Amino acid sequence: MSRDRYERIKRVLDVTVAALVLVLAAPVMxxxxxxIALTMGRPVLFRQSRPGLHGELFELVKFRSMRAEGDPLSPLHDARRMTPLGRWLRATSLDELPSLWNVLRGDMSLVGPRPLLPQYVPRYTAEQFRRHEVRPGVTGLQQVRGRNALAWEERFVLDVWYVEHRSLLLDLRILAWTVVTVLRRDGITAPGSATAHEYRGVPVPDREREPVR
Known part of the structure; x- marks a missing residue:
């Protein structure tokens, strides 16, 4: 299958599945x-700019899982800000449901590299930035291979591997693996963190090397 045809079919699949799930999940949402409104107050949605396709920023939408206090961009305060409801929402991935709106808008896909923080982009190597050759995903290869329990280097390797080998069959497999991962609640947090460790980039000598192909 040609890459263009794959992208067209994937977009149809994204819109169809996202719209269907949003309708079916409306009572749960x-x-x-x-x-969230009763335990954390308003707003109930978390909105934040994230880099998407080609690094262009879009507004990611999720359910709030933390109290709106402290620095929302600092993982150092995540443990204090996280609520019991928020931990449960993250463990069950219910906090991700509003992101299906991003899929409908075309900001995201069902499957792709996870959208990370904008401040990470200048820290990427040229090879790592290749994760932005495709739309970010609600789920992705690194989500089903370890999620936040993986080291950053491993995550980027998986992201670039997905970009190079993406196909409808791989996407369907990742979606199936996602169901298993969510049920098992694997890799929700990084070791020693309430969410994930900050990505600080790679050592300078590594940045100067040719990307590994």
Whole structure:
């Protein structure tokens, strides 16, 4: 299958599945929004700029899982800001449901590299930036291979591997693996962190090397 045909079919699949899940999950989303409003107050949605296709910024939408206090970009305060409801939402991935709106808009795909923080982009090597050759995903290869439990270097290797080998069959496999990963609640947090460790880039000598092909 040609790459162009794959991208067209994938987009149709993204829109169809995202719209269907949003309709079917509407009662769950309404209950989740009410629970967040009662325990954490408003707003119930978390909105943040993230780099997407070609590094262009878009507004990611998720359910809030933390109290709105401290620095929302600092993982150092995540453990203090995280609520019991928020931990459960992350463990069950219910916090991701509003991101299906990003899929409908075309900001994201169902499958692709996870959208990370904008401040990480200048820290990428040229090889790592290749993760932005495709739309970011609600789930992805690194999500089903370890998620936040993986070292950053491993995550980027998996992201670039996906970019180079993406196909409908691989996407369907990742979606199936995602169900298993969510049920097992694997890799939700990084060791010693309430969420994930900050990506600080690679050592300078590594940046000067030719990207590994």
């Amino acid at each position: 309404a209950a989740t929004a009410l629970a």
